Amino acid sequence: MTEPTMLSKEVQILESQTPGATKGPRGRALSLSPWADYALRRAGGVLLSVALLVVVTFFMVPLIPGDPAVAVAGADATTEQIEAIRNSLGLNDPLYIQFFHYVGGLFTGDLGESFAYSTSVSQIIATKLPFTAELAVLGIILVLLVSVPAGMLVGILTRGGRKKWLDVSFGMLTGLFQAVPQYVVSTMLVVVFAIILKVLPAAGAASLSALILPVIGLSIAPICSIARVVRRETSTVLEQDYLRTARGWRLPSLRLYARHALPNLLTTALTLAGLILAGMLGGAIIVENVFNWPGLGREIVTAIVNKDYPVIQGIILVLGFLAIVLNLLVDIILGLIDPRTLGGKSNG
Amino acid sequence: MAETARPRRRFRWTSGLIVGIVMMSVMILTALLAPLFLSEAAEKLTPQASQGPSAEHWLGTDDFGRDVLARSLVATRLTLLMTAATTAIAVIAGIAIGTAVWLAPRRIRAAVLRVIEAAVAYPSLIFSLLIAAILGQGTWSAVLAISIASIPAFARLTANMAASISQRNYVSTARLLGVSGPHIITRHLLPNMAEPLLVLTATVFATTLIDLSSLSFIGLGVQNPEYDFGRLLNEALVNIYSQPLQAVMPSIMITITGLSAMLIGDGLAAATDPRGGRKFGSLRKASEIPASMRADSEALVEVDNLTVSTPSGVPLVKGVSLSIHAGEVVGLVGESGSGKSLTAMSIAGLLPEELGVSAKTMRLGELNLLKKNNPRTLATSIGLVYQDPGTSFNPALRIGSQLTEVSRVHLGQSRTTAFGRMVKALADIRITQPEKRMKQHPHELSGGMLQRAMIASTLVTDPRLIIADEPTTALDVTVQADVLRQFRTINREMGTAMLFISHDIGVVQALCDKVIVMNGGKILERLTGEELAAGKVKHPYTKALLAATPSIAERKAELVTVSAKDFALDEVFDDASAAAGGDGTNGTGTKETAK
Numbered sequence: 001m002t003e004p005t006m007l008s009k010e011v012q013i014l015e016s017q018t019p020g021a022t023k024g025p026r027g028r029a030l031s032l033s034p035w036a037d038y039a040l041r042r043a044g045g046v047l048l049s050v051a052l053l054v055v056v057t058f059f060m061v062p063l064i065p066g067d068p069a070v071a072v073a074g075a076d077a078t079t080e081q082i083e084a085i086r087n088s089l090g091l092n093d094p095l096y097i098q099f100f101h102y103v104g105g106l107f108t109g110d111l112g113e114s115f116a117y118s119t120s121v122s123q124i125i126a127t128k129l130p131f132t133a134e135l136a137v138l139g140i141i142l143v144l145l146v147s148v149p150a151g152m153l154v155g156i157l158t159r160g161g162r163k164k165w166l167d168v169s170f171g172m173l174t175g176l177f178q179a180v181p182q183y184v185v186s187t188m189l190v191v192v193f194a195i196i197l198k199v200l201p202a203a204g205a206a207s208l209s210a211l212i213l214p215v216i217g218l219s220i221a222p223i224c225s226i227a228r229v230v231r232r233e234t235s236t237v238l239e240q241d242y243l244r245t246a247r248g249w250r251l252p253s254l255r256l257y258a259r260h261a262l263p264n265l266l267t268t269a270l271t272l273a274g275l276i277l278a279g280m281l282g283g284a285i286i287v288e289n290v291f292n293w294p295g296l297g298r299e300i301v302t303a304i305v306n307k308d309y310p311v312i313q314g315i316i317l318v319l320g321f322l323a324i325v326l327n328l329l330v331d332i333i334l335g336l337i338d339p340r341t342l343g344g345k346s347n348g
Numbered sequence: 349m350a351e352t353a354r355p356r357r358r359f360r361w362t363s364g365l366i367v368g369i370v371m372m373s374v375m376i377l378t379a380l381l382a383p384l385f386l387s388e389a390a391e392k393l394t395p396q397a398s399q400g401p402s403a404e405h406w407l408g409t410d411d412f413g414r415d416v417l418a419r420s421l422v423a424t425r426l427t428l429l430m431t432a433a434t435t436a437i438a439v440i441a442g443i444a445i446g447t448a449v450w451l452a453p454r455r456i457r458a459a460v461l462r463v464i465e466a467a468v469a470y471p472s473l474i475f476s477l478l479i480a481a482i483l484g485q486g487t488w489s490a491v492l493a494i495s496i497a498s499i500p501a502f503a504r505l506t507a508n509m510a511a512s513i514s515q516r517n518y519v520s521t522a523r524l525l526g527v528s529g530p531h532i533i534t535r536h537l538l539p540n541m542a543e544p545l546l547v548l549t550a551t552v553f554a555t556t557l558i559d560l561s562s563l564s565f566i567g568l569g570v571q572n573p574e575y576d577f578g579r580l581l582n583e584a585l586v587n588i589y590s591q592p593l594q595a596v597m598p599s600i601m602i603t604i605t606g607l608s609a610m611l612i613g614d615g616l617a618a619a620t621d622p623r624g625g626r627k628f629g630s631l632r633k634a635s636e637i638p639a640s641m642r643a644d645s646e647a648l649v650e651v652d653n654l655t656v657s658t659p660s661g662v663p664l665v666k667g668v669s670l671s672i673h674a675g676e677v678v679g680l681v682g683e684s685g686s687g688k689s690l691t692a693m694s695i696a697g698l699l700p701e702e703l704g705v706s707a708k709t710m711r712l713g714e715l716n717l718l719k720k721n722n723p724r725t726l727a728t729s730i731g732l733v734y735q736d737p738g739t740s741f742n743p744a745l746r747i748g749s750q751l752t753e754v755s756r757v758h759l760g761q762s763r764t765t766a767f768g769r770m771v772k773a774l775a776d777i778r779i780t781q782p783e784k785r786m787k788q789h790p791h792e793l794s795g796g797m798l799q800r801a802m803i804a805s806t807l808v809t810d811p812r813l814i815i816a817d818e819p820t821t822a823l824d825v826t827v828q829a830d831v832l833r834q835f836r837t838i839n840r841e842m843g844t845a846m847l848f849i850s851h852d853i854g855v856v857q858a859l860c861d862k863v864i865v866m867n868g869g870k871i872l873e874r875l876t877g878e879e880l881a882a883g884k885v886k887h888p889y890t891k892a893l894l895a896a897t898p899s900i901a902e903r904k905a906e907l908v909t910v911s912a913k914d915f916a917l918d919e920v921f922d923d924a925s926a927a928a929g930g931d932g933t934n935g936t937g938t939k940e941t942a943k
Contacts (some may be wrong), residue, residue, distance in 0.1 A: 005790060012918070022557075045462075045465075045466065047468040048462060048463070048466050049469055052463065052466050052467065056478065057478070060478055060482055063482050064482050065483070065484075071484075073891035095847055121746065134593075157449060160700060160701050160702050161702060163700075171364075171614070174602070174915055175607065175610050175614065176607060177604060177612065178554075178610060179554060179558075179606035179607040179609070179610040180599075180602070180603045180606065180607075181557075181558040181561055181562055181565075181578075181602060181606070182562070182583065183565045183566075183578075183581065184599045184602060184603065187584075187585060187588070187595050187599065188595075188599060189580060190588060191588065191595065191596075192937050195588065195589060195592055196592075200588075202588075223890070225775070238653075238738065239735060241739040241740045241743055242740055242743070242838055243742075244698055244734070245732070245734060245740045245741065245742070245750075246742065246753070248696060248698055248730075248732040249727055249754045249757070249758075250723035250724070250726045250727035250752050250758070251723075251757055252723070252757070255757065259745070262465065263742075263745070264742065264743065264744050265743070275468070275469070275626070278470070279467065279471045279472075279473070280470050280471075281430040281471050281474065282471030282472065282473030282474050283471075283474060284476070285475070285566070286562045286565065286566060288474070288777045289565070289566045290585065290625070291931075292405045300477060301567060301568060301802055303481075304480060304481045304485070304568055305485070305567065307481075311477070312477075312481045316474055316477065316478050319471070319474050320474060320826070321471050323471055323474070324469060324470075327469050335746065338743065338744045348536065
């Protein structure tokens, strides 16, 4: 959860330095339509991100201090066992051949074999991914449904310094839940709802009700982060000239806020939300461990402890790829809401 | 409302910041003292395993008979040390990379920035799991993993800030003068980023604390026999049914630590944010003052004794009275901070809500502007044109839907009808390809075109009054003339009354029947357009304004200087400082003139 909060701070700082600095590029000479131009540049960004992901996960094994095969086999393994592992990891080949094999495998969906289970990594991921996806998708939906209206409402109610008490208590409450790690919130949810009140299951994925606590545990911190961002963006947007223009047109409140304020505040809020939502993939790993949820998060932790390198590589590839897709989705939504962003960033 | 000057920054101690620092100090003290006194209780294995709370063990004991409270307190040291080390590595490396890219050749910089950008897209926790997998599990590999994973984000933020600073004049000047790269970083970039970097560091501290303890919590960070907060919670989770209290204390400790870092970060940000510290004040009201001599019940617009003041009661507009007759163009002249925009926006009912407005009378026809009026009546009676067409249009919406907003919402016209009329109105003012313009976004049109479109849109409701707040200031000189011509045509052909605000007395003179000169929230002089054209002005301030306008100054062939003794000093001086402090506009110009 590092970047999102830092980013929102950055936006806050940059905005405070240059009031109204969020202006789009003007009069770009476009040879193609903005969308085609944007799609091209964005595709380049996506390719770079994927390439980075592939390179980084590949270098994981060569970078392991000492002989990875010894690390895998354990201290009292025989030379033959170590040699067998060296062969199965392809460690005897030159680095570029290893990389070639790795990338080739990725194209055919072959992520290697797990050491621990002697099944293919893609099979492990195929059985575990649905659980993590279930958690993440429900979490993301919950976060967006709660944080945007809540942040906007508080932003509108506290505009121009009104309702100081609401401003302060909103800041305290969201700040508190941002400061508490997701696993602490989740553990406390277990203590309260599963142990004291005994209304919801504490762990496992056996029933639909078992989803409730993990999704809430995963979502509370991102809800608070995004609600804070939305609230701040709302008060910034409400002070813009164009909102004064809209007030001069004496529009009804709903039209004023929903049509004239919302798209503009969503631009910045969503830029940050993309990273926060992607961060929820990381959060899912932690939360899964609290609730013993049989997803990728538990699997990767076990794999790291067991030094099951192919599984680690595979899961990081999948999670990283999902993060890229999430960011891309957010950017497409941004482009639809505010076409000025099409001229902007091209990466991520 | 003209140029917004940046108010001087002052460090404000907020209660959040103080609470944060106090809490953090308590944690640091705990980290220093607890291991000295409580190590034995925390680490010695005793037979009293898994006990509930008692007088001896306030929060009970764990599986090995160690005191839960003591362990939670002792764990503070390792947690804080790890977090501090991680933050230091991430911040130093991030700053080094983020600033160094700005000295690198353009191509390398672009490449590095793109890689950083791509790296930031991944959740840092996933990245740190990868590093933890490479380095193995343990305290220092956790520190390295989290700090390396945090570097891209911090580098990116530093690079962004360095980007905005390195474009400023003094940095380019330093470059031109041949100042060396590292020197530019230490002398120009870092000092100007110090404040935001400090805030970000506090935030990084809070987030690395969470990340580090998360890693320990899932068993990949601190390993037995060492323990931090995350490790303690990891151990507590196993016994959560039998010993739920074991999870509570570490949870509280980590919450306090994280919260204090967060409060310090927020507090620092608020303390250095020039926009903070605003108060919400009163609403508009009718004042008790008797009608002044200027009252004019015949006029279309009558403003009698208008005052506008800040929430703290500092007056910005002090008893302004004016009237506008049907078909008349009244100019309001004065420099920034003179209260002319505040006066106009009071009439329009669009002042920032924290400002208090009161007047004996303020009406448009029979419409009492001191009361809350029907939005439809207001929207169709008063047409508004603002200073900067670049910011007064909503960047996210198409031109067409903005220009037809009033027709559709208040006149109940269908989309097609409203669009058809607007296209015709645009064509009337010679805007090329009006259909295409309607479908474009504001950033695709020039400022002059936007401003003319805005003027055209005010006409479709056939308003009784058009208020134009410095409508030509943000435009090029040639475009200015065009826009002014448009105002004149409207007034001549449709007989619409206008209140025209400008700091440029030349512009006002060309257009207005009556001219009102304002300074420091008061009216200094009232003139007719002819008197102004003939140079028959009495007040020295007006003379100075005239002299400052090149076209007129040329004709007069002499430069009039104004000195303080020429007119009442206190009047201007007080008002200027009040206005400067109040609405954020710049009052220094007035002070200099007064001196």
